Amino acid sequence: MNEEKQQPEPEAFELPDTVDLAAVDAAEIEVIRLAAARRLTPLAALRFIRMLDHRRRVIADIQLEAKMNRLEQEPEEEEDDAWPGNPA
Numbered sequence: 107m108n109e110e111k112q113q114p115e116p117e118a119f120e121l122p123d124t125v126d127l128a129a130v131d132a133a134e135i136e137v138i139r140l141a142a143a144r145r146l147t148p149l150a151a152l153r154f155i156r157m158l159d160h161r162r163r164v165i166a167d168i169q170l171e172a173k174m175n176r177l178e179q180e181p182e183e184e185e186d187d188a189w190p191g192n193p194a
Contacts, residue, residue: 117145121154127169130162 119140121133134155141151 119145124158124161124165127162127165130158130165134158 122129124130124133137151137154140146
């Protein structure tokens with residue numbers, strides 16, 4: 107007869123809201139602390155870190171897109187044909 111290994115009920119814990127890159131960093135640090143305290147298994151910690159890495163990339167993409175949009179809206183100070191060091 108195969109006995110199923112009983113897994114403990116997952117523990118609830120709080121992570122910072124990952125609304126910016128600093129918050130993602132804080133959440134990653136907390137996951138590492140939880141794993142070090144054996145409140146998370148290494149596999150569970152890895153899964154959380156992967157999710158947080160995905161969140162980090164999404165936030166970085168959103169910030170880059172916003173910066174690109176701001177740069178595109180800035181008025182050009184030089185004529186289109188003028189390059190630095192070359193006469194217009």
